[in-house]
Amino acid sequence: MELKRQHPIKIIDYSSKSFWLLSIPLIRGLFYLQFDLWAWIQGAWFDIFVLLVILIYGFFQWYFYTFDFDDLFFYINKGFLFKSKIVLERKKITVIAVEKNFYLSPFRSGRVFIDTNSGTSHKSDFSLVVKNSEIRDFKIHYGLNNKDFPGKHSYYPSKLHLLYFSFLFSNTLSGVVFISTLVYQGGKLLGKELELIFYDTFNQVTQFFSSVIPEAAVIISLIIFCGWILSVIINLLRHWNFNVLRSGKNLIVNGGFLTKRTFYINAKKINYADIRQSLVTILFRLSSLNIHCSGYGKSKHSIAVILPITTNSQISNAMKMLLPSYIINKISINPTPSQIRRFAFMPFLAIILLPVISRYAIRYFTVWNDIIYFAALFAIIPFVWLLIVNIVCCFTSGIGEQDNYFTLKYCTSFQFHTILVHRDKIVKVKLSQNFFQQKSDNCNLIIFTTSERGKYHTIKYLPYKKTKEFLINAHIFSEQL
Amino acid sequence: MKRYKPSITALNILIVLFIPIFLLLSFLTSYFLNAYPIIMWGIILLFWAVYIIFFMIFLPLYFKNTVYHVSKEDVIKYSGFFIKSQQYMKVSSVQYVTKLFTPFSKYTGFNFLKLNALGGDIVLLFLTKADAEAISSVIFSSIKNII
Numbered sequence: 335m336e337l338k339r340q341h342p343i344k345i346i347d348y349s350s351k352s353f354w355l356l357s358i359p360l361i362r363g364l365f366y367l368q369f370d371l372w373a374w375i376q377g378a379w380f381d382i383f384v385l386l387v388i389l390i391y392g393f394f395q396w397y398f399y400t401f402d403f404d405d406l407f408f409y410i411n412k413g414f415l416f417k418s419k420i421v422l423e424r425k426k427i428t429v430i431a432v433e434k435n436f437y438l439s440p441f442r443s444g445r446v447f448i449d450t451n452s453g454t455s456h457k458s459d460f461s462l463v464v465k466n467s468e469i470r471d472f473k474i475h476y477g478l479n480n481k482d483f484p485g486k487h488s489y490y491p492s493k494l495h496l497l498y499f500s501f502l503f504s505n506t507l508s509g510v511v512f513i514s515t516l517v518y519q520g521g522k523l524l525g526k527e528l529e530l531i532f533y534d535t536f537n538q539v540t541q542f543f544s545s546v547i548p549e550a551a552v553i554i555s556l557i558i559f560c561g562w563i564l565s566v567i568i569n570l571l572r573h574w575n576f577n578v579l580r581s582g583k584n585l586i587v588n589g590g591f592l593t594k595r596t597f598y599i600n601a602k603k604i605n606y607a608d609i610r611q612s613l614v615t616i617l618f619r620l621s622s623l624n625i626h627c628s629g630y631g632k633s634k635h636s637i638a639v640i641l642p643i644t645t646n647s648q649i650s651n652a653m654k655m656l657l658p659s660y661i662i663n664k665i666s667i668n669p670t671p672s673q674i675r676r677f678a679f680m681p682f683l684a685i686i687l688l689p690v691i692s693r694y695a696i697r698y699f700t701v702w703n704d705i706i707y708f709a710a711l712f713a714i715i716p717f718v719w720l721l722i723v724n725i726v727c728c729f730t731s732g733i734g735e736q737d738n739y740f741t742l743k744y745c746t747s748f749q750f751h752t753i754l755v756h757r758d759k760i761v762k763v764k765l766s767q768n769f770f771q772q773k774s775d776n777c778n779l780i781i782f783t784t785s786e787r788g789k790y791h792t793i794k795y796l797p798y799k800k801t802k803e804f805l806i807n808a809h810i811f812s813e814q815l
Numbered sequence: 816m817k818r819y820k821p822s823i824t825a826l827n828i829l830i831v832l833f834i835p836i837f838l839l840l841s842f843l844t845s846y847f848l849n850a851y852p853i854i855m856w857g858i859i860l861l862f863w864a865v866y867i868i869f870f871m872i873f874l875p876l877y878f879k880n881t882v883y884h885v886s887k888e889d890v891i892k893y894s895g896f897f898i899k900s901q902q903y904m905k906v907s908s909v910q911y912v913t914k915l916f917t918p919f920s921k922y923t924g925f926n927f928l929k930l931n932a933l934g935g936d937i938v939l940l941f942l943t944k945a946d947a948e949a950i951s952s953v954i955f956s957s958i959k960n961i962i
Contacts, residue, residue, distance in 0.1 A: 451933055761908045762935035766900040782935035789934055
């Protein structure tokens, strides 16, 4: 077995974040001293020593990390003080991802990620930085080259669809976290000037609008808006040139502008398909198709999408090519219309209580009355939206089964989900009734599907007796309940 | 399909075990808050209200309503009073079983089984030792046959 090592650039990766926090100020110091090396070493000898120790530690980690693969297994040896050997069976692999980062391209290298159904749920089981030639060998060995995919079916969404997708499914919070990290770390690395420039610009924009709207409200709105815009840009760059192919048991997803990513997904390891819609996309008969598979959609900012926003008819046609075994069944059990009051109760309560609470708050905190008024007004809007979503959910949610595939329809916060799952991927089923549900003979059905961390789907306020009958007739369990 | 219930001995031990703990809490409250009698008595009454509600009402109802049905194909757990739940798991989904036996569990009934699947689990609480061994052997033999 010929053991291979990762690309030497990985030493920098192993050298930890402290490497950049130390090296950039050191290099800046050298510039200020006009490259007077002796003065520089005299002043910063301890920092230089620490940097060398970090680099040497990174080198040892790189040197003692070797890997190899054959037809059946993937082997990894790592560690220099505490050695470990990992043997991974090839047929357990769910997803292999190849990533070509723009900053690794000059070094003719890329990343390979390998994932299985075990391991941690927030990152890949194995991640390697290897030369491009080794990536080619790996793909040839595992039959992942283009010529190994006969009879491909492919789908290429339009750029406009990708733009709609990024607008609708961007996460404001991740954008806000990204900006704050960038400003904070940028200030630490490059000096306080960058932070001050950012804050000055922010203050100027705030003051421009504060004559009409309370200053604090402008700040919050700006933060949310900037976070959302950044998230849209990140999503768009991530899914640029997006396309998906199906050949045999492989589902191949490509995409990315600066960083090109290719995911080779074992279609048999897909846990379920998820057709997602929002209230707006329902009106325009649009939806997006996601899948749940260990290793796809795991990293930060990534969404496990197969078909970004497109028409419902295109989703059906594309699914016949890409996921032919998944069928959208008719719903056989759904909440009765009388349950609408339960669906609407919580958001309706929030809509009633918010003005009452804000009125009392204004009375006791008169200094803050502008901001309280603004916050209450803005807080009511999402609850009104949620009320409408919940009312629609009452009429659309439910469960159906045909040919061993279950269709589950339900809502989580503002999104509508249609889950298509094979019976073998259902791990546990739970019927839950609170005190009021026991009196009115309805229940919540919670279905747990195969996943690294507990993934469950809750369909609320189904008729209890009919649901039990359905579970028996669907042969989920062999014994009478 | 065989039917199992949590051990009543475990319930009785829990009820008795926490009496000295709550007595100690009451004593400490009276010692440190002696200067504030209203607050002191309020907190002591609260402790005993929690004890009565949880150990004299909720826990006995929980033990009464909890039933486990185990066969070679399925595991079903019925539990709860205010919020009733029925959990079903196929034995073929079970990846591994965690057995927890506490000291003197043969007499106390503090034996627990956790059936772990890929994406969910079922916890069987307060089994007698014999029941815990019987359930785990049924599941192990089913898993062996599946493999």
